[in-house]
Amino acid sequence: MTQLYGRRSATAAILAIPLCAARSPARSRSIREGGAVADGATINTRAIQSVIDALARSGGGTVVVPRGVFVSGALFLKPGVHLHLDAGAVLRCTTDMTHFPPRRTRIEGHFEERFTPALINADRCDGLRITGQGTLDGAGRPIWDLFWRLRNAAPDPGNFPNLGVPRARLALIERSRGVTIEGVTFKDSQFWNLHLYRCRDVTVRRARFEVPDDYKQAPSSDGIDLDSCQDVLIDGCDFSVTDDCIAAKGSKGPRAMEDADSPPVERIRVRNCLFRRGHQVFSCGSEATIIRDVSVEDCRVTGAMVLARLKLRPDTPQRYENIRFRNITLDSDGGSIVAVEPWTQYRDRSGEPPRSKVDGLSFVGIRGRFGAFGTIRPNPGQTEIGSILFRDVNVRLTRDRLTATGVRDLRFDRVIVNGQVQRSPAA
Secondary structure, X not given: OOOOOOXXXXXXXXXOOOOOOOOOXXXXXXXXXXXXXXXXXXXXXXXXXXXXXXXXXOOOEEEEEOOEEEEEOOEEOOOOEEEEEOOOEEEEEOOOHHHOOOEEEEEOOXXXXXXXXXXXXXXXXXXXXXXXXXXXXXXXXXXXXXXXXXXXXXXXXXXXXXXXXXXXXXXXXXXXXXXXXXXXEEEOOOXXXXXXXXXXXXXXXXXXXXXXXXXXXXXXXOXXXXXXXXXXXXXXXXXXXXXEEEEEEOOOOXXXXXXXXXXXXXXXXXXXXXXXXXXXXXXXXXXXXXXXEEEEEEEEEOOOOEEEEEEEOOOOOOEEEEEEEEEEEEEOOOOEEEEEEEOOOXXXXXXXXXXXEEEEEEEEEEEEEEEEEEEEOOOOOOEEEEEEEEEEEEEEEEEEEEEEOOEEEEEEEEEEXXXXXEOOOOO
């Protein structure tokens, strides 16, 4: 691929960082001390990695990205090493993908033996902190353009593989507990922005996830992907992307329930967030097995998106349980409140059709204006859908009827649409 950012290596400028046994894990070191150059062109991968490695050897500390634009390839944090981006700091992906050497990585519900790593990679980094007012910049536009160019030129564009073009996520954090991500802007990611895999006790607070307003469809620009994670708080974040804002993910295929690498996604809390653009606020899937105990509350949705999308794969046994939306303000001419529907974008056609269940989906305190009420329907003969509640809903909608089939226990309680009280529809 043509090199679009970065024209020379900073290897020669790397400074030797002396180690001292007396250093505290609280120590901070600027990437400039490793020789990183903020000219928006120099590829600083080795310089930045040298600072990470030196801090790890000396007992830990914080890598600081100061003001300026620093270009880099894949970086690998170590246990005890944190990342802080000062105000005005930009850590930008190079689009010369040779600086993202393929490796085994978790992606789309499985492990790909050779795929692009992220800009920021952290594995088994308990207590990790990624903080500051700076920006992780994926420089995604030329990569998105290349993806669409290749897809449109393919003999069957609809079957063009989503992983067919090397694309870097901005951050992949794996198998880590007690993680905090605060204040950082995730911008123009080539692929998913923040991918959390098998993490527990994570807080993402006051972060921003952005795609340029003038780019119609940045492919796979998910804001946050919760892959086999537990006990996650997403608080006060701002989303403006062109795919899922928040997606819960797990495994896929007929034997997904047996996948020991994909424990349930559970105890997820989303609150005080603004959703300005995206396909959906919260999505179960495209790859998902067990998702339960999720709450989305005290949020505002101004983009024409789906508030709750539960994707029902015909090839995967799924359990979606106790997913709650509470105190949500809607302010758009488009979008849908709910979409629980068959999802056949990706499909493993081997094995017998599995059974799935949706139980305990609630919408309480929903208000404002939006496009459509939405749709709830199963995969015929495969999906059991029950216990769906709409309570204290007062909305103005362009399409005011909920289309619901195959649902047991669908209840309306104080639901007003376009000024009219609605009764529970026959399922």
